[in-house]
Amino acid sequence: MRELVRTNDIVLVSAIGALLDGAEINHVVLDQNMSVIEGSLGVLARRILVSDADNREARQVLTDAGLGHELRPDD
Template structure:
């Protein structure tokens, strides 16, 4: 799994999840339950991961949706 993006924005997280679901690209959101520990302040960013084989397609999908500025660097 590779990190696609990292954000504190719950709306962005939801939109990215919907885009990935619509394109049938499996993804995993990490650190979502950390809000319990931090008191729901949004301090700890959530990470969206996709399978290595889907990374290029997911990056292209988010770029086409105008979200290229949210993507993690392509290491």
């Protein structure tokens, strides 16, 4: 799995999820439920991951949507 984006912005997480769903790219959002533990302060960032096989396509989808600046460095 590769991390695409790490953000506290739940609207951005939702938008990226919709873009990836539209491109039929499976993804996982980690740390989504941590807000219950932290008291809904939004301190802990959510991470969006895709499979290694889908990494390049997912990055292109986000770049084409104008969200390339949100991408984590690709190791």
